[in-house]
Amino acid sequence: MKSTLHTIHSSSFILLLIVCLSLFSCKEEEIKTINQVDIDLGYSFQQNADSLFSLNKLEDAFNKYLKSNQYFSNTGSDTSITYNNLRIASIYLLIDDPNSAQELVTRELPNIDTKDNSFKVYIYNTLAICFTELEDYQLANTYYDQSLAFSTTETEKNILKNNIASNYISSEQYDQAIGILNTIINDESTNNTPVLKARILNNLGKALYKKDPSKGLEQLLEAYQIRLKLKNNEDINRSYLSLAEFYLLNNNLKEAYSYANKAYIQTAKTDYKKDKLLALGLLIKTQNKQNSLYFSEYIDLSKAIYSESLKTKNQFAKLRYDFDQHLQEATKLKIDLQQSELISAQNKNAFLFTLILLVVGGVILSFIYYKTKQRHRLEKIQQSYLTETRISKQIHDELANDVFNVLTYIQNFNLEAAETKKHLLLDLESIYNKARNISLAHSSVTTDETFATYLTTLFNEYSTDTCQIILSGIDSFDFNCLDKNQKITIYRVIQELLVNMKKHSMATIVVFKFSENKKMLQIFYSDNGVGIIQEDLKTKNGLLNVETRIKNIGGSFTFDYENKLGIKYNILIPKKNYV
CATH class of the missing domain: 1.20.5 (Single alpha-helices involved in coiled-coils or other helix-helix interfaces)
Known part of the structure; x- marks a missing residue:
C-alpha cells in the first residue's frame, strides 16, 4: 500500500467542477449540432456512468463511459470524450492499474492547450497520481507542478502541494516535504477544510519522525483528534498506522502494538484490504509472540490482494478489448453500407x-x-x-x-x-x-546537416598562400531550405568555378558572398584575375556546364564580362518551397 492513495480522493472537487462544465457549458455549445440524437444518448450514458461511479459500481460505470464515448465520437464532442476518459482513468487507478490509466490520459496531452483550465488541472493531476503509483516520484511532482500552475483556488493549490510533499516523503526528501507543509499548514483555506488540515498535519508528522524519530508526535495526535471528530473511518485508520509506525521507530512496542491493533480491528470491519495488510505488517514487527498467526494471515492476505487485483485488471482489459472490437465492427459495417449506397447510386452513363x-x-x-x-x-x-x-x-x-x-x-x-x-x-x-x-571532384556529395562544413572544406582546399578565398554569409545561411539536388548542384557549380579560377584567372583574391531572401538564395562570385573575353565564352565548357546545372534546378547564372579586371558571377537559386 503506497502512501499516496489519498490523492485519488483529494481530486474529487476537480471532478465536480468538470461534471458541471461537461453537463452544462459543453452541452449548451453542442446542442445545436446535427447529430442531436447521438449527443443526447452520449450525455444519457455519461450521467448514468457518473451515478454508478459514485456508488462504486466500477464495472458498470466503465461500460457506460465507453458507450458514451461511442456516441460522442460520432459528433466530434472532444470535451465530453476527454471527461469520460479521465473518469475511466480514475477507475483504472482504483483497481490498481496505473499503467492503463497513464496510457489513456497521455492521449489527451497533444491537444491539452485547447482545453479549459479545469481540464488541464485534472489531466495533470491524474498523470501525477499515475506516476506516484508507479513510484516515479520525480515525474509525478513535475505533473503536480503543471497542475498547480492552472489551479485557481487556494484549496486546490494546498491539496496539490500536500500531494507533492507526500511524494517527497516517499522519496526520503524530508526537508523539502517539511518546507512545503509548513507553508500551508496555517493557511486560511486549510483551516477552513478540516479533512485537508488533518492530512497535512499527518504528512508533516510523518516527515518529521522519519527525519528524527523523536519529533512529529504532536502533529500526528492533532491530525488524529480532527479525524475522530469528523468520523472519517478511512482517515482515522491512516492515523492509527502513522502512530504505530512512530512508536515502532521509537522502540515503544506497547503503544505501537496498540495502534497497529486498532488499525487491524478497524480494517476488519471494512473492505480496506491494503490498510489491513499494513496493519498486519506492523503487528508482526511489534510482537515477539504469536508471530506465526499474524505472519500466516499476512501471507494469505497478500496473495488474496494480488489475485483479486490481477483478476480485476484482466476483467477490465477484456471489457475494453470487447468494446474496441465491437466498435471496429460497427465502424466497418457503417463504412460498407455507405460504400454500397454510393455504388448503387451511380448510373450507367x-x-x-x-x-x-x-x-x-x-x-x-x-x-x-x-x-x-x-x-x-x-x-x-x-x-x-x-x-x-x-x-x-x-x-x-x-x-x-x-x-x-x-x-x-x-x-x-x-x-x-x-x-x-x-x-x-x-x-x-x-x-x-x-x-x-x-x-x-567526382565523388558523392554530402547533403545532410553537415553540408555547410563540407562546402567550407572545398573552399579551404583551393585557398593557398598565393590565392586567398574570402567567404561572406555562409555561416548564417540555412542550407536546409534547399533539397538534395540543389545542394549537389551548388557544390558542383562552386567546384567548377574554383577549378576555372585556379587554371585560368591567376587571381590572388576570390570572394564568395552568400545571401538570401524569402524565396531565393544568391551566390555572388568575384576575383581580381585576368577576366574573360566574350568571344571565349563559347569555348568555356566549364561555364556552359555551370549554366546548364543552374537552369536544371530553376535558377539563373549571369556574369559580367565587360569588367576589365577580374570577373563577377551572380547565381540565383530558388528555395525548395518556391521551385
Whole structure:
C-alpha cells in the first residue's frame, strides 16, 4: 500500500467542477449540432456512468463511459470524450492499474492547450497520481507542478502541494516535504477544510519522525483528534498506522502494538484490504509472540490482494478489448453500407464517362511518361559523356605528362643518389595529390546537416598562400531550405568555378558572398584575375556546364564580362518551397 492513495480522493472537487462544465457549458455549445440524437444518448450514458461511479459500481460505470464515448465520437464532442476518459482513468487507478490509466490520459496531452483550465488541472493531476503509483516520484511532482500552475483556488493549490510533499516523503526528501507543509499548514483555506488540515498535519508528522524519530508526535495526535471528530473511518485508520509506525521507530512496542491493533480491528470491519495488510505488517514487527498467526494471515492476505487485483485488471482489459472490437465492427459495417449506397447510386452513363476519361487519361499519361523517360535517359547519357570527357581531359592534362616526366627522370638519373630519390618522391606525391583531387571532384556529395562544413572544406582546399578565398554569409545561411539536388548542384557549380579560377584567372583574391531572401538564395562570385573575353565564352565548357546545372534546378547564372579586371558571377537559386 503506497502512501499516496489519498490523492485519488483529494481530486474529487476537480471532478465536480468538470461534471458541471461537461453537463452544462459543453452541452449548451453542442446542442445545436446535427447529430442531436447521438449527443443526447452520449450525455444519457455519461450521467448514468457518473451515478454508478459514485456508488462504486466500477464495472458498470466503465461500460457506460465507453458507450458514451461511442456516441460522442460520432459528433466530434472532444470535451465530453476527454471527461469520460479521465473518469475511466480514475477507475483504472482504483483497481490498481496505473499503467492503463497513464496510457489513456497521455492521449489527451497533444491537444491539452485547447482545453479549459479545469481540464488541464485534472489531466495533470491524474498523470501525477499515475506516476506516484508507479513510484516515479520525480515525474509525478513535475505533473503536480503543471497542475498547480492552472489551479485557481487556494484549496486546490494546498491539496496539490500536500500531494507533492507526500511524494517527497516517499522519496526520503524530508526537508523539502517539511518546507512545503509548513507553508500551508496555517493557511486560511486549510483551516477552513478540516479533512485537508488533518492530512497535512499527518504528512508533516510523518516527515518529521522519519527525519528524527523523536519529533512529529504532536502533529500526528492533532491530525488524529480532527479525524475522530469528523468520523472519517478511512482517515482515522491512516492515523492509527502513522502512530504505530512512530512508536515502532521509537522502540515503544506497547503503544505501537496498540495502534497497529486498532488499525487491524478497524480494517476488519471494512473492505480496506491494503490498510489491513499494513496493519498486519506492523503487528508482526511489534510482537515477539504469536508471530506465526499474524505472519500466516499476512501471507494469505497478500496473495488474496494480488489475485483479486490481477483478476480485476484482466476483467477490465477484456471489457475494453470487447468494446474496441465491437466498435471496429460497427465502424466497418457503417463504412460498407455507405460504400454500397454510393455504388448503387451511380448510373450507367456516369460509369461510361468515367471509363472513357480513364482510358484517355491513361493514354496521355503513358505518352508523357514515355517522352519524359526518354528525355531523362538522353540527358543522363549526355551528362555521363560530358563527365567522362572531362575526367579524360583532366587525366591527360594533369596526370599523363607528369607520369611521362617521372618515367623519363627514372631512366636518366641515378636513383641511388639521395637528391634524386627526394626529387622522385616529390614528383610522385604531386601526382598522387592531383589524382586525389580528380577523385574528390567526382565523388558523392554530402547533403545532410553537415553540408555547410563540407562546402567550407572545398573552399579551404583551393585557398593557398598565393590565392586567398574570402567567404561572406555562409555561416548564417540555412542550407536546409534547399533539397538534395540543389545542394549537389551548388557544390558542383562552386567546384567548377574554383577549378576555372585556379587554371585560368591567376587571381590572388576570390570572394564568395552568400545571401538570401524569402524565396531565393544568391551566390555572388568575384576575383581580381585576368577576366574573360566574350568571344571565349563559347569555348568555356566549364561555364556552359555551370549554366546548364543552374537552369536544371530553376535558377539563373549571369556574369559580367565587360569588367576589365577580374570577373563577377551572380547565381540565383530558388528555395525548395518556391521551385
